[in-house]
Amino acid sequence: MLKQEEPENGKVSDTESDDDSSTAVFFSSSTAVKYPLTALNITSATRSYEQGFWQQTPPVPLSRWKANSNTTCIKENNSDHRHKTNDRSQPRDTELRHRVPFVMVLGAQKAGTTALVKYLSTHPHIQHLPIKELRYFDEYLDGNPDNILLQDNGGGIPADKVLQVYQEQVIGGIIPLEVLQLSSYLKVVDGTPNYLMMSDRVPQRVLCAAPWVKLIVLLRNPVDRAFSQYNMQYHRDVHNPTNRRGFSTFEEYIDMDIRVLNDVGVLNNATVLDEEYLSSQQLMASWSTYTKLGLNSPVGRGLYAIQLYHWLQQMKAYGKDSNTDLLVLQSERMNNDTKETFDEVLQFLELPNHTLPQFGKIHTTTYRTKRMEQSTRSRLEDIFRPFNRHLERLLGDDWRGVWDG
Numbered sequence: 244m245l246k247q248e249e250p251e252n253g254k255v256s257d258t259e260s261d262d263d264s265s266t267a268v269f270f271s272s273s274t275a276v277k278y279p280l281t282a283l284n285i286t287s288a289t290r291s292y293e294q295g296f297w298q299q300t301p302p303v304p305l306s307r308w309k310a311n312s313n314t315t316c317i318k319e320n321n322s323d324h325r326h327k328t329n330d331r332s333q334p335r336d337t338e339l340r341h342r343v344p345f346v347m348v349l350g351a352q353k354a355g356t357t358a359l360v361k362y363l364s365t366h367p368h369i370q371h372l373p374i375k376e377l378r379y380f381d382e383y384l385d386g387n388p389d390n391i392l393l394q395d396n397g398g399g400i401p402a403d404k405v406l407q408v409y410q411e412q413v414i415g416g417i418i419p420l421e422v423l424q425l426s427s428y429l430k431v432v433d434g435t436p437n438y439l440m441m442s443d444r445v446p447q448r449v450l451c452a453a454p455w456v457k458l459i460v461l462l463r464n465p466v467d468r469a470f471s472q473y474n475m476q477y478h479r480d481v482h483n484p485t486n487r488r489g490f491s492t493f494e495e496y497i498d499m500d501i502r503v504l505n506d507v508g509v510l511n512n513a514t515v516l517d518e519e520y521l522s523s524q525q526l527m528a529s530w531s532t533y534t535k536l537g538l539n540s541p542v543g544r545g546l547y548a549i550q551l552y553h554w555l556q557q558m559k560a561y562g563k564d565s566n567t568d569l570l571v572l573q574s575e576r577m578n579n580d581t582k583e584t585f586d587e588v589l590q591f592l593e594l595p596n597h598t599l600p601q602f603g604k605i606h607t608t609t610y611r612t613k614r615m616e617q618s619t620r621s622r623l624e625d626i627f628r629p630f631n632r633h634l635e636r637l638l639g640d641d642w643r644g645v646w647d648g
């Protein structure tokens with residue numbers, strides 16, 4: 244649906260309410276979006292992403308990524324500091340560039356990001372987009388050979404250009420920008436779960452190009468998250484034999500990833516994580532190598548402390564206040580207390596109250612096997628434990644022992 248007029252009484256006139264668990268149906272059900280996805284050729288970008296993502300043995304050769312993957316975003320004009328002020332009298336919300344993007348749901352994958360984006364899309368101040376994962380700040384800037392930004396790149400990507408392409412080609416390829424221009428209250432959500440994990444390079448790009456953006460992270464017990472991902476991938480493989488990547492059981496799936504994490508030096512049999520380890524150049528280099536391999540990363544994606552540490556460091560560097568600009572939520576809590584969690588999100592985004600339509604669970608996975616072997620769970624818990632402990636240090640007492648059995 245395209246919302247073109249300021250709604251009255253903060254009510255949504257055309258809310259969707261369904262229990263459908265399929266993302267495909269969720270997105271295709273937004274029939275009112277009549278505009279072709281041409282400008283960025285986002286469909287082929289997505290396809291090439293999937294192809295890269297599927298190749299696990301052997302991994303995507305590093306050389307494929309090298310050419311463009313170290314690009315940084317550089318700021319040519321530092322005069323805009325309004326995102327750093329608390330002066331709400333500044334009309335920043337009426338400016339298109341401060342609404343596109345307005346908020347990013349960074350991840351984690353399989354933590355309920357589709358549900359959250361769908362919830363947000365029912366709000367009268369949020370423009371519903373038929374594509375949830377825009378994948379611009381990771382995939383597109385990483386190495387699209389047609390990427391005009393990278394062709395004349397000397398020492399980095401100019402922030403203004405990054406934003407311009409994002410707004411005009413990515414968002415403008417989905418809906419006409421005039422709609423957003425005319426409706427000065429409408430804001431855009433980018434829900435790309437990969438952004439969280441690509442923490443060696445995405446935070447800089449995002450914060451440099453759109454320093455006003457609000458960030459939301461959903462975290463789920465990393466063991467359950469990995470199992471959910473396995474079941475999703477297994478079904479995709481079954482339905483697409485060309486995507487076979489040499490795993491059948493969950494154990495094989497995580498073993499492959501643990502091996503790579505050890506090989507690149509992310510997992511060092513560490514039982515205690517300290518600041519020195521998290522802030523080390525060595526870990527950053529290992530993490531960067533790992534995330535550029537284009538693997539499924541069922542274990543790596545659950546190492547939240549590394550990813551959040553990088554994001555928090557960059558927020559600091561760009562003058563962002565993590566108390567007001569970053570919201571980290573528990574997926575399990577959103578599942579149990581959906582209304583309460585949604586209210587918290589609206590408060591964080593300074594959006595008017597809104598009653599969420601009744602939804603069932605969204606984007607659920609059909610599990611191949613419902614239960615994980617207890618020995619596998621214990622093994623994964625051992626790997627994640629020190630990272631979860633450090634997460635408590637990063638995020639505070641609310642996170643103490645949340646996923647302890």
Ligand SMILES: Nc1ncnc2c1ncn2[C@@H]1O[C@H](COP(=O)(O)OS(=O)(=O)O)[C@@H](OP(=O)(O)O)[C@H]1O
Pocket residue numbers: 351352353354355356357358436471472574575577578579581603604605606607608609
């Ligand atoms: N409201 C709510 N709260 C918490 N979790 C929810 C909610 N609704 C759906 N789900 C579960 O989220 C899992 C899908 O996560 P994502 O949408 O992030 O997946 S994806 O990354 O976009 O593929 C998927 O988990 P599994 O079914 O275990 O795979 C969904 O069931």
